[in-house]
Amino acid sequence: MKRILFTGGGTAGHVIVNTALIPSFREKGYEIDYIGSYEGIEKELIGHMDDVTYHGISTGKLRRYMSKENVKDPFKVAKGILQSLSIIKKRKPGVIFSKGGFVSVPVVIAAKLARVPVVIHESDFTPGLANKLSFPFANRILTTFPETTEHVPEKKAEYIGAVIRDELFQGEEEKGKEMTGFKDGKPVLLVMGGSSGSENINEAIRHNLEALTERYNIVHLTGKGHKDDSYSRKGYVQFEYVTDELKDLLKLADLVVSRAGANAIFEFVALKKPMLLIPLSRKVSRGDQILNAESFERQGFAHSLDEEQITDETFLQAVNKLEEDKEKLKENMNRYEVQKSKDRVIELLQHYEKRKG
Structure with a gap:
């Protein structure tokens, strides 16, 4: 055997x-x-x-x-x-x-x-x-x-x-809509800070909820133990972590805000998802995600924002800039062959x- x-x-x-x-x-x-x-x-x-x-x-x-x-x-x-x-x-x-x-x-x-x-x-x-x-x-x-x-x-x-993963290409938008309840035509912003979550990313999203939900529907993967039901708003849904359902949420998503782990960001490129990368700081890591983000930004696949630079204002500006540049980013990603x-x-x-x- x-x-x-x-x-x-x-x-x-x-x-x-x-x-x-x-x-x-x-x-x-x-x-x-x-x-x-x-x-x-x-x-x-x-x-x-x-x-x-x-x-x-x-x-x-x-x-x-x-x-x-x-x-x-x-x-x-x-x-x-x-x-x-x-x-x-x-x-x-x-x-x-x-x-x-x-x-x-x-x-x-x-x-x-x-x-x-x-x-x-x-x-x-x-x-x-x-x-x-x-x-x-x-x-x-x-x-x-x-x-x-x-x-x-x-x-x-x-x-x-x-x-x-092959299954990522098998996502169904309708299943994503069923999970989130999104019915209008607003672009969908998928936010994920890794399996354990990111306090800075979570706070940046929640502090900007009013402004962001005027323009986007938001799927927020908060990380284990970081879902907070006190933040309830139309166009905003939270999950601690998803596994099999991720392919459907990615199919639904127009934009992604994420850490810069290599596996994840290559998956976003393969799926042609414009991304704002917020790599782990050198204060809490060896800096590998910073190098990953810099490489993707050089290739025109992503925008990036250093964690130390996150404020409510800079985060909102970075997300809106991502929306403005999404077609150019997707064009660049089309040149990347899986x-x-x-x-x-x-x-x-x-x-x-x-x-x-």
Whole structure:
């Protein structure tokens, strides 16, 4: 029996590519396993998928800053390596695909110990810490941006572009209207601050509700625990987080305000959605989203607004400017061809799986 194991988690961005690939391997008759954390978002997104066996392991956060938890984390990672090694030896996958995030590190190390080939996918412009730690144990490292190959061991690197979920192209506008109740002809603004939400983006939307709803219908994905029913207004609907319904909301949307995670913004380009990107600040991140946003703005795919520059006024101006420029942005995005990167990933994974077998 052919078997493949996926890993990745911590944020939705470290899971989405896996959800794009899993159905293809299910159709090809593979037994599918997934290693994630005990209670991370990966369990929520993967745990309900048909014919996928989910395994939870211990994982540390691998912080770059000083913290008391740093003393405990190496022991958590060590425990995760032993747990992963046990799972790998028991399930005997032919190949492992890692999307990154802290949970992937013990899995990739265990795979090397078990002599199972590993393919890593790096979405961002520059590699994250978890993937950097995993690179020495990988057989192949795939990148979304061509520039990223400069930060990856040359003999292992391959630029393949973005892996886009097929289901995103199957959205139905009518279902989006049913979810939101929007019936007039106002343009629809979809606002999403990531799976955990963004306080700054949420506040900017809510402080400008009166002005924004005069011009737009707004779908606000607030993030877990950030929905606030005290903000009730015609033309404004809130959801904490959506999964299967996202394709319908994207089909309905004319404009998008979003963080600048690589997976999401490449999906917006593929769907030709003009976007205002508000990348995570360097104060709370390593700056990868800033580089992503700068790259997309240079290519004429998006506008961007630094988080430190957000005020009620600057946010409203930026949204209205996006509306004014949407046709030019869509014209630029029409020149971007969605590469057959998904097929290339599948081809590589099958190659390593056969070589292992």
